Amino acid sequence: MNRKLSLIEGTMYAGGRTPVNVVSAVKIKGNIELQCLQEALGKVQARHPLLRVNVIEDDSNIPHFITQEPLGKVEVRIATRYTDKDWQKEAARECLKPFDAQHELLIRVVWLAADDVSELIFVCHHCICDGRSVLNIIDETLRLLAEPLLDIGSYTSFGSVQEFIPEKMRNSKLNQFKTALVSVIAKLALSLVAFKKEIKRNRPYLLYWKLDIEQSARILAKCKAEEVSVNAAISVAFESAFKSTGSSKFHDKMYCAVDMRKFIPQVAANMIFAYPSMIDLSLKKCKSNDFWSQARFIKEDLQEKINKMDVSGVLMYSESLMPSLAKMTKYARAEKGVHDFTLSNMGRVDIEERYGNMEVDAVYPHATIFPFGNPSTLFTTSFKGQIDFIFTSDEVFLAYDEAVLLKNEAMRLLIESAG
Incomplete structure (x- = not known):
């Protein structure tokens, strides 16, 4: 992919130095294995083109989505879960932690782990998604954790918002x-x-x-x-x-x-x-x-x-x-x-x-x-x-x-x- 950000995407990009993140969390009862989680996230990443990009500015300072090469894995940070309120502290922390958009993928996950219950906190840069998008990512990840061989398909992203405007x-x-x-x-x-x-x-x-x-x-x-x-x-x-x-x-x-x-x-x-x-x-x-x-x-x-x-x-x-x-x-x-x-x-x-x-x-x-x-x-x-x-x-x-x-x-x- 190599396309110019739309105005709303560019606004949320905010120059690339300031955190503008969408943070969503789910509380799960049941066992999760790190390898299975990483494999599920890899398949979700393979489905969505914007989970494989960086943001690079051209000579006119206009930001573009560029497919990352070589492609990295979605980062999973593991932290110990002590109380039912720990996710709030982690969510606030992730809201304020910027992405290095030129070098990092624009998604990461925090796993608050305990023996019988966990929180998975999904963090995406707002320039690639809204709240509904993150819920889609959560649903796909959980479905793949339950059924690792599930085919969730893929799609090709649009090349420009001009495609949405009648000729x-x-x-x-x-x-x-x-x-x-x-x-x-x-x-x-x-x-x-x-x-x-x-x-x-x-x-x-x-x-x-x-x-x-x-x-x-x-x-x-x-x-x-x-x-x-x-x-x-x-x-x-x-x-x-x-x-x-x-x-x-x-x-x-x-x-x-x-x-x-x-x-x-x-x-x-x-x-x-x-x-x-x-x-x-x-x-x-x-x-x-x-x-x-x-x-x-x-x-x-x-x-x-x-x-x-x-x-x-x-x-x-x-x-x-x-x-x-x-x-x-x-x-x-x-x-x-x-x-x-x-x-x-x-x-x-x-x-x-x-x-x-x-x-x-x-x-x-x-x-x-x-x-x-x-x-x-x-x-x-x-x-x-x-x-x-x-x-x-x-x-x-x-x-x-x-x-x-x-x-x-x-x-x-x-x-x-x-x-």
Whole structure:
């Protein structure tokens, strides 16, 4: 492979010196052998082209994915597991540990090992994948541990995001003029803010909690009865918490991550891909103070904005910004953001409860500690009937104690509203 990173991939690459990692962990009951784990990871690596690449910048400082030669093995670091909370410390550590993208593969694994239970922590650079991609990798690894001779197939990665843009749109003289104009405007705008200094993000944190089965069941049932998504209910709970706690960071605006795979038929659900779209949501225009009315408002607003998305246009215009990637990355490091938090909700994860003799006891939400903009991000998953949460941020943007207050208030609102 030798292809230029897309704009979103290049943004997540962040110049190659800063950790922008996606970290996901599973708790497993059953025996794991190192050789079997390495063999399984080798087959997963053989399936996904982006697990075999480095990132090399050309003479114009544009990063490219280049297949590593000779190809290395996925690194597995083994650590002793002492308590049920050890994975949180290791996950936070891995969020902050950068990849050497020019020389290392963009995936590694930490195995917290004990006699009867283990955690496998999968770490990928965000420039090659999103949270769903890592869950795919986890599922494939566990299936291969259970069935070493299983054929998981392979695929050829796309050569450029241009392949996702209809030829008629690409060749339109008007569109070519518009993209050139966007590029010029972006260069001018970035030149005007070039004086802004990078915000030092040196006190990041990770906050994890889980609702019990009864609480989770009540919330899921109430969302179904009210005909709203869990995503919308969580959004309202946290936006309301920001407002009611008098948070100094309250903007009455959040972002919701949307999986772009559904708009790009060339990318299958089980392929590694890193192109989420962020949709802004707010309760400003909602005329009701009722929790479930607000949840319906958020659900409808999100769906309306998804329906209006012009993915081909977004891809076309974003590619015209690649020459400004370095300046955009610098600006993002200096920007505080004008939103409260970003929500990344995976919902019920596609991980089985058993793989051969192994039982999956828990699937923890993925986590990322972003080095640009407002890093406050809420990650959620549901597994075995329980809803899990991870909130990441930095003391420079949101104090840890304030994050705890927000979490407690949001959970109170969510649980009480479920009855």
